[in-house]
Amino acid sequence: MIFMKEDLAVNLKQQKKYRLRRIAVVVLALTLFLGSAYYTGAALASRAFRQPVQPASSSSHQPAGLGNSSSMPQENPPAPPQNSSQASPSSQSTAQSSSESETTASETCPPQEQTDPFADICTPETDFQELDPQDKVAYLTFDDGPSELTLPLLDILDQYGVKATFFDIGRTDDASKKAMRETVRRGHTLGVHSYTHDYKQIYASKDAFLEDFSKEFRLIRDTTGVSPSIYRFAGGSVNSFNHPVIGSIVQEMKNRGFVYYDWNVSSGDASGKNYSSEQIASNILKGCQGHNRAIILCHNSKPKRATLEAMPTVIEELKAQGYRFAALDETVLPIKFKLPE
């Protein structure tokens, strides 16, 4: 009997042990389940945070209110160039208003690859503003600053209540940084031009371009606190240095959300002809004829004093002709040269 009692006690002990083991297994299973659910939720939440909401339509950067997109010139694949492959960037005949091809969901910002050294080089995509064909708008754009002529130019623009766009290069001295901050503070747009402005270097490859672009992007962002969302190619999108790589660069930058702007009116201040301020004003005013939307190429580097001095005449004349002035931003439909095949 005692033996049996002991036997029973052992049996009860084993059952208790078994029950405890079962509880332990259930607790472990629950812990594992809850843990993985939490991890999945956190991963999804962080993904949702990093991926901006895509517009309902997949056609980002599609100009609104311009009718059937298929009737618009498509950027990709590029149409054959009208002129020779050496088409001059300043040639107005190569300029076109373009829309962009449809963006797929995978082309989002920022890139998901953790190894991408340029993961911060991106900007959220937005739609273009609707255009009113009757609206006369002049977009003054100034490349190659900042320089000692930037603050005087900002003063002239302030005097007329005009906002403009500056595509800057890599200048890191205090005066240049102050000029960049003033440009933003006074309500103008600061875009990326190039850090080095060295054609051979930046157009050596897509990665070389990104390397240069990222330096200027970060300089502007870190100096002004504003991340640029638009850019202008050094030498314009069509130049004799970048034919083999321009297609892949354009696609890469589009994937990262950036919009680039060529021009349809040139001041001629980079032609090497040493124009007087009167001639520069005349070039711009003639160039604007027939263009309700004028994206005007000017320069703001140190030698371009004549351009600075031409501004009062240009602004007064264009205002008298019914133009309003505006700064570019990523919602303005760009002017782009026709890329070579």
Ligand SMILES: [Zn+2]
């Ligand atoms: Zn330039």
